[in-house]
Amino acid sequence: MxxxxxxxxxxxxxxxxxxxxxxxxxxxxxxxxxxxxxxxxxxxxxxxxxxxxxxxxxxxxxxxxxxxxxxxxxxxxxxxxxxxxxxxxxxxxxxxxxxxxxxxxxxxxxxxxxxxxxxxxxxxxxxxxxxxxxxxxxxxxxxxxxxxxxxxxxxxxxxxxxxxxxxxxxxxxxxxxxxxxxxxxxxxxxxxxxxxxxxIDASAYELAPGEVVERAAHPTVLFVGRLAVEKHVDVLVRAVAHLARTRPDLDVHAEIVGDGEQRTALDAVIAEEGVADRVRRLGHVSDAELHTAYLRADVFCQPGTAELQSLVSLEAMSASTPVVLADALALPHLVDDGVNGWLFPPGDHVALAERIARVLDLPEAARAAMGEASHAKAVRHxxxxxxxxxxxxxxxxxxxxxxxxx
CATH class of the missing domain: 3.40.50.2000 (Glycogen Phosphorylase B;)
Structure with a gap:
């Protein structure tokens, strides 16, 4: 025809x-x-x-x-x-x-x-x-x-x-x-x-048949996005520093994927908080590297306060990753507290640290169930x-x- x-x-x-x-x-x-x-x-x-x-x-x-x-x-x-x-x-x-x-x-x-x-x-x-x-x-x-x-x-x-x-x-x-x-x-x-x-095409971030992704040697919180003012990535850095002081047993590290105009200011916060050995800034990465980063992470964090949806949060959820997101704009629609992750008050690094610890303190099976709930929520999009x-x-x-x- x-x-x-x-x-x-x-x-x-x-x-x-x-x-x-x-x-x-x-x-x-x-x-x-x-x-x-x-x-x-x-x-x-x-x-x-x-x-x-x-x-x-x-x-x-x-x-x-x-x-x-x-x-x-x-x-x-x-x-x-x-x-x-x-x-x-x-x-x-x-x-x-x-x-x-x-x-x-x-x-x-x-x-x-x-x-x-x-x-x-x-x-x-x-x-x-x-x-x-x-x-x-x-x-x-x-x-x-x-x-x-x-x-x-x-x-x-x-x-x-x-x-x-x-x-x-x-x-x-x-x-x-x-x-x-x-x-x-x-x-x-x-x-x-x-x-x-x-x-979102959830399959792009799922573990492929036969694929093996090695976890990091320590629990890892992942952020993906532009390093812009409204993303408030410094709040995540301060949360990691707080956990290093108050919960050294967790040995929490962070990976930050992305770049932007706040890179210098963010590096200053990393140095000020003394967590250069715990926070890795990876810059822009390939799609394959991003796929692996989502699957390798134990928790995904979006501290931004101007998200109309947050594709990166959906991508992380597609990878069956628990999330800890700021209670701002559209992000609450992606979280059922205690089911697939937690919300935290925007800008409050102590509360963010506490929510991250809640996820990491869960038994492995309970954390996996939280990740599965994230995935189920993502596939609706x-x-x-x-x-x-x-x-x-x-x-x-x-x-x-x-x-x-x-």
């Missing part, structure tokens, strides 16, 4: 994903966009990604395995290590040209800033179906803006307002969790936001279901129809 003869629900689509961040950037939104593009490509759809260039230079087009990636001329944001700014007039002009050439069935905007804003406006003007996904709380910008708090409050309020104005133009708006959807209703006036998980839902939205399903399927 030729593609032109296929039923409408089987016809390959042309999808444009408009994102301010995309690999090689390392963050949750970039990972989501890459995985979505890859999954759509594997289903036979034509995928185009529009994102900022990662270095100076004019617009470029790159043919990648998962998509045709259109990189727009960008400029360094001096308050952020890798974030790039695309001037609005350039974004509008370039995206208008791209959409005219590509003629997509749908535009999926991943933000309401710069590229996302231009994509929504151009698609609206061209009467192209638009779906928007929000991965970001406007308050997350505050550490990178050198202004007093009263001015930051105004920026945040205006950003929420713009989110509602822009994303409200499209056919549907999504965000990874119900908690984030409630925040968007309260602050942006978007009261029909669909909570669609970012999705199936990537296949996530892509199914977005595919239905792309083909014209209404938010009410999608909500009934959640």
């Amino acid at each position: 030729t593609s032109s003869a296929r039923p409408a629900q089987e016809r390959p689509l042309t999808v444009v994903i408009a994102a301010d961040t995309y690999p090689p950037d390392v963050n949750g939104a970039a990972v989501f966009c890459f995985r979505l593009a890859s999954a759509l490509h594997d289903r036979g759809h034509r995928v185009h990604v529009i994102a900022a260039r990662n270095e100076p230079g004019p617009d470029t087009v790159e043919e990648r395995p998962e998509a045709t990636v259109h990189r727009l001329e960008s400029h360094r944001a001096f308050t952020h290590e890798y974030y790039r700014l695309v001037f609005p007039w350039h974004a509008s002009r370039s995206i208008d040209r791209i959409l005219a050439e590509v003629r997509p069935d749908v535009v999926h905007a991943q933000c309401h800033y710069m590229i996302g804003e231009a994509a929504i406006n151009v698609a609206d003007r061209r009467r192209i179906r638009t779906v928007s996904t929000n991965h970001f709380m406007p308050e997350n910008l505050e550490p990178f803006l050198p202004f007093p708090q009263w001015f930051l409050n105004i920026v945040s309020k205006n950003s929420w307002r713009d989110m509602g104005r822009l994303m409200g133009k499209g056919a549907a708006v999504t965000t990874p969790t119900a908690l984030a959807a409630a925040a968007m209703a309260e602050h942006a006036g978007l009261d029909r936001v669909l909570p669609i998980s970012n999705g 199936s990537q296949a279901k996530t892509v199914d839902l977005f595919e239905r939205l792309y083909r014209g399903a209404t938010p009410a129809e999608i909500r009934a399927a959640l």
